Each structure stands twice: as C-alpha cells, then as structure tokens.
Amino acid sequence: VTQSYISKCSIDGKQGFKATYWNNLARQGEVVVTQQIVNPLKLTTAGQHEFASGVRLEGFSAKYETEFVPSQSEEIVFKCGATGHLELLVNNESVIRYDNWRTLPSRHPMVVEAGKTYKIKVRYAQLNNWQANLEFDFGKEVDIDFGALLTKLAGIDVVVFVGGLSTNLEGEEMPVSYPGFKGGDRTEIELPAVQRHCLQRLNDAGKKVIFVNCSGSAIALVPETESCDAILQAWYGGESGGQAAADVLFGDYNPSGKLPITFYKSLQQLPDFEDYSMKGRTYRYMSDPLFPFGFGLSYTKxxxxxxxxxxxxxxxxxxxxxxxxxxxxxxxxxxxxxxxxxxxxxxxxxxxxxxxxxxxxxxxxxxxxxxxxxxxxxxxxxxxxxxxxxxxxxxxxxxxxxxxxxxxxxxxxxxxxx
Incomplete structure (x- = not known):
C-alpha cells in the first residue's frame, strides 16, 4: 500500500496542493477558482459533481501544484489515473503524459534525495464527451500488516477471499505500469504478490479459505491450490455476478461450468510470444497444465x-x-x-x-x-x-x-x- 506524502507537501506556505481551474481546455484566460487541497486527489464529474465551484462539467482544465522536500533519500512512487488529459511534471520534466477515455492506474517510481526540493505539477483537461475523472497520490510503498487483519478475524473459522485482477489492469493499449502489468499486457501470470501472501497468512493461521478469483484470463494458481481449500473462478461478473457467486458458495446452485481456456502452472510453460509455433500452447499442443481446458468441478460426482x-x-x-x-x-x-x-x-x-x-x-x-x-x-x-x-x-x-x-x-x- 502507499503511505501518502501529500501531508508533507506545501506551496506558498500552505499544506497540500494549490488547485487552479479554467473553463477552457488550454489553462488560459480568466481563472474560475483556486483551492487548497490537502488530501490525495480524487475528483470526478460523475453524478453531476463539479471539480470545484463554478467549474463546468465539460470543456474545463486544471493545474495542481505543490513542493515536496523529502526528509530522507528513498524511492517513492507516483500513482495516478485519469479520464481525459493527464500530465505529471516533476521539476518541469514530464514524467507521465497521456489522454485516455477511462481511468486506469499508473505507477511511476522515483528516487528522491533528502533535502532537495521537488516541484510537482499535475495538468488535467476534460476531453471529448468523456466523464471527467482524476486520481493522484504519491508516497512510500509499505508492506501490508497482515497481523492486524488476522486480529480482526479472531474467532472466524472460514474466510471468503474475493480477489484476482481487474479490467483496470488487464486489457489492450492501456497506460498501466504495475508489477506484472505493462500497457495492458501481462508480464507475469501469477496472482499479485500481496494477495498471494495474504492467502498464505490466512492459511497459516488455520483459516479455511475459499478463494473467489475474478479475472478475464488464466492465472497461475499453483500456491493457491495449497493455501486455499476451494477456488471459484468467477471471471468478471455483471450486475448479478455477486449473487451468482453466493449461490454457488452457499450450495443453492450446483456449479457445472467448464474452463474455456487452459490455466498454466507458470509463465515458464509458455513459449516466447515471438515464437509463432503452437507447440506448448493450449490443450491442443500441451498436456501438463494446472487446470486443463474443459475442467470444472461439481457438488456431485x-x-x-x-x-x-x-x-x-x-x-x-x-x-x-x-x-x-x-x-x-x-x-x-x-x-x-x-x-x-x-x-x-x-x-x-x-x-x-x-x-x-x-x-x-x-x-x-x-x-x-x-x-x-x-x-x-x-x-x-x-x-x-x-x-x-x-x-x-x-x-x-x-x-x-x-x-x-x-x-x-x-x-x-x-x-x-x-
């Protein structure tokens, strides 16, 4: 998780970001309003919400400025996403810049030096008829305290863990840069490490773990076959997806689904992407997957x-x-x-x-x-x-x-x- 450093920033003697808004796309002319924002940016026009008072829902732009002086030299990460135009500048150098029709997470690490001033600027503009959305935070990534989670689960015998991936991470031509993901492609096929570690800690604590995996593609779930007592592949459910999963978990519906793809044990089972032969790919040319094409269990035999x-x-x-x-x-x-x-x-x-x-x-x-x-x-x-x-x-x-x-x-x- 990210330990936010927004509270450690200031500009013109005031904590946080100075936000400036224009009712045009060029950040020029008459300023509509300025504000001081002291929390991570999370702004949207969904539900007819304005980014700020007097700012139109479409055809507007914004600039968010602050300065950060780290107390120690370390690696920090910038995390942002936007529907519209987004550009992040650090000391007037462009770090992230893209236009996108949906908000997707982006992660950019940077090593900072103690005592040095870093001028951080976020430029945003609403584009086309897209519903405006902006998310931004930065700070230090720290390990999750699973001990606190286990304390909350004291006395609980069975845990239903809903995890997996997200359409915000896997897709096509997306400005995504996270461990295991790059530009919408997957560089690894394992479950994200934080989830894998959490499932293992739950198992080590003696919990019976039912893992509901949400993904649009195959996941290498070898450790999860040992740390989990049951795995339900839920894909990406629609409005009634949660109800469907609950019906299966509580036995109100006897599952009968079969895998339409092969689930591999690891990335090592897959040939190089630039190798266009079919050898070793899919059930038609390999015979040692984790879960084979057409596989699926039932509550009967x-x-x-x-x-x-x-x-x-x-x-x-x-x-x-x-x-x-x-x-x-x-x-x-x-x-x-x-x-x-x-x-x-x-x-x-x-x-x-x-x-x-x-x-x-x-x-x-x-x-x-x-x-x-x-x-x-x-x-x-x-x-x-x-x-x-x-x-x-x-x-x-x-x-x-x-x-x-x-x-x-x-x-x-x-x-x-x-």
Missing part, C-alpha cells in the same frame, strides 16, 4: 460410461453419432458437460486433440442419462501438409470423450476414414 457408436468406418459425407452414458454417482442432482475430441493418429505435427462436440446433460442423483453427440464428416478435418489445405484424409482417428481435455478424464474409440 459423475461417471462416464463406455460410448456406443453407430459406425467405426466412415466414408465421404458420413456422420458419426456417439451415445455416452453419464451416471450421477453423488447425492445431488447436477449437470455434466460431455466433451468429444478428435485426433488424427498419424499426424505427428498435428494437435494432440481438438474439441469437436459437446453436450450439456442434466442428471438426477443416482440416475444415468445418455448424451448423444453427433460428429459431422468435417469433424475429421485437419491440416494436410501435402496440399497445404484443411481437409479430411484417409486413415486412423481417435475419438476421445469425457468431462475435460485431460487425458485422465477421457476414454477413446478408434475410427477409420476410408
């Missing part, structure tokens, strides 16, 4: 039986139908998603498997239902290196079926294309 197929030899235009028994061996009604993958046996450079069909099946506790998955002729189409095209070629194929892409969750029948 399912057993996948032996599939019946209407044919094992296929001629041009034929379809194949698999009938797969699914037994609910648990004590709760539930939903299973049966997945069918295809692999071309002699395709040494081709994918390990490719999803070609699936069916969502409701099965009552103690009952067995039949999943019917149809594979059209095109399901056996793969890249043919002799012609350089996607096509169905004669040969042996494996049809794999089960409840995830992991080899241990799949059964297999062989088929021949004549």
């Amino acid at each position: 399912f057993a996948i039986g032996e599939a019946r197929v209407d044919k094992t030899e296929i001629t041009c235009g034929d379809c194949v139908e698999l009938t797969i028994p699914v037994s609910n061996t648990g004590k709760r009604d539930g939903t299973e998603i049966v997945q069918v993958y295809v692999r071309k046996v002699d395709d040494t450079d081709g994918p390990l498997k490719t999803l070609r069909g699936f069916q969502r099946l409701n099965v009552a506790a103690g009952k067995t239902s039949q999943a019917a998955v149809n594979l059209p002729y095109a399901s056996f189409e793969f890249f043919d290196r002799t012609t350089g095209k996607m096509k169905v070629t004669a040969g042996e194929y494996e049809v794999l079926y089960g409840n995830s892409s992991d080899a241990g969750d799949l059964k297999m029948v062989r088929m021949t294309i004549l």
Whole structure:
C-alpha cells in the first residue's frame, strides 16, 4: 500500500496542493477558482459533481501544484489515473503524459534525495464527451500488516477471499505500469504478490479459505491450490455476478461450468510470444497444465460410461453419432458437460486433440442419462501438409470423450476414414 506524502507537501506556505481551474481546455484566460487541497486527489464529474465551484462539467482544465522536500533519500512512487488529459511534471520534466477515455492506474517510481526540493505539477483537461475523472497520490510503498487483519478475524473459522485482477489492469493499449502489468499486457501470470501472501497468512493461521478469483484470463494458481481449500473462478461478473457467486458458495446452485481456456502452472510453460509455433500452447499442443481446458468441478460426482457408436468406418459425407452414458454417482442432482475430441493418429505435427462436440446433460442423483453427440464428416478435418489445405484424409482417428481435455478424464474409440 502507499503511505501518502501529500501531508508533507506545501506551496506558498500552505499544506497540500494549490488547485487552479479554467473553463477552457488550454489553462488560459480568466481563472474560475483556486483551492487548497490537502488530501490525495480524487475528483470526478460523475453524478453531476463539479471539480470545484463554478467549474463546468465539460470543456474545463486544471493545474495542481505543490513542493515536496523529502526528509530522507528513498524511492517513492507516483500513482495516478485519469479520464481525459493527464500530465505529471516533476521539476518541469514530464514524467507521465497521456489522454485516455477511462481511468486506469499508473505507477511511476522515483528516487528522491533528502533535502532537495521537488516541484510537482499535475495538468488535467476534460476531453471529448468523456466523464471527467482524476486520481493522484504519491508516497512510500509499505508492506501490508497482515497481523492486524488476522486480529480482526479472531474467532472466524472460514474466510471468503474475493480477489484476482481487474479490467483496470488487464486489457489492450492501456497506460498501466504495475508489477506484472505493462500497457495492458501481462508480464507475469501469477496472482499479485500481496494477495498471494495474504492467502498464505490466512492459511497459516488455520483459516479455511475459499478463494473467489475474478479475472478475464488464466492465472497461475499453483500456491493457491495449497493455501486455499476451494477456488471459484468467477471471471468478471455483471450486475448479478455477486449473487451468482453466493449461490454457488452457499450450495443453492450446483456449479457445472467448464474452463474455456487452459490455466498454466507458470509463465515458464509458455513459449516466447515471438515464437509463432503452437507447440506448448493450449490443450491442443500441451498436456501438463494446472487446470486443463474443459475442467470444472461439481457438488456431485459423475461417471462416464463406455460410448456406443453407430459406425467405426466412415466414408465421404458420413456422420458419426456417439451415445455416452453419464451416471450421477453423488447425492445431488447436477449437470455434466460431455466433451468429444478428435485426433488424427498419424499426424505427428498435428494437435494432440481438438474439441469437436459437446453436450450439456442434466442428471438426477443416482440416475444415468445418455448424451448423444453427433460428429459431422468435417469433424475429421485437419491440416494436410501435402496440399497445404484443411481437409479430411484417409486413415486412423481417435475419438476421445469425457468431462475435460485431460487425458485422465477421457476414454477413446478408434475410427477409420476410408
């Protein structure tokens, strides 16, 4: 967390920032109002709020000035974000400058010398029809005191920890600079360290930890599989996302979701981004992930039986139908998603498997239902290196079926294309 140094700043003998506002975008002409701000900047026009009295909601600009004289030499960080135009200057040198349509966090470290005066200036302007927003603070980053958190949780046995990432951190072309993130890209795929450490401390304290992970991409959750008793992948929920997560956590809804992407163990499992081969990427070309594509647990258990197929030899235009028994061996009604993958046996450079069909099946506790998955002729189409095209070629194929892409969750029948 950032220990704010705003209280250590002053200008013209007054603590904090001197704020100056204009009802134009150029910071010129008649000044609307000046103010002294003694807290970190957090200003918005949301809800028709003015940045200051008399300042318009659109077409305005502002300047915030102060001076900081550090008592010791150390590294500090500037943290800011804005919807509109933002520029941070330190001793008249531009440190951060961008225009953006949404407020995203930006972090800029700087080493300061004891006794030296640092003139800090923030320039802002509202742009287009964007709702104006400005956030700014700076100071020293200090470790979080997890001891205080554990004191608050004395006598609590179960902790639901909602964490993960944010759309303010991961995305495309964003002015974001935080550990693990750069410009909207991710430089690491682990959970942010502060959350990882917190989960471990909760576990060390003997708490039962349920981790609700909010993210729009895969996270390497290897330590969390040990520090947490359960993990719920919640993605980025909409208005009812919290209710949906609560329904699952309290058992009012039996989950049946399956991962639409592969969750890797670490960044080391991924080839270099500039390597355009598919080797080692996704369930189709790697077999040792943390959580495989198509994986997902339920509050009941399912057993996948032996599939019946209407044919094992296929001629041009034929379809194949698999009938797969699914037994609910648990004590709760539930939903299973049966997945069918295809692999071309002699395709040494081709994918390990490719999803070609699936069916969502409701099965009552103690009952067995039949999943019917149809594979059209095109399901056996793969890249043919002799012609350089996607096509169905004669040969042996494996049809794999089960409840995830992991080899241990799949059964297999062989088929021949004549």
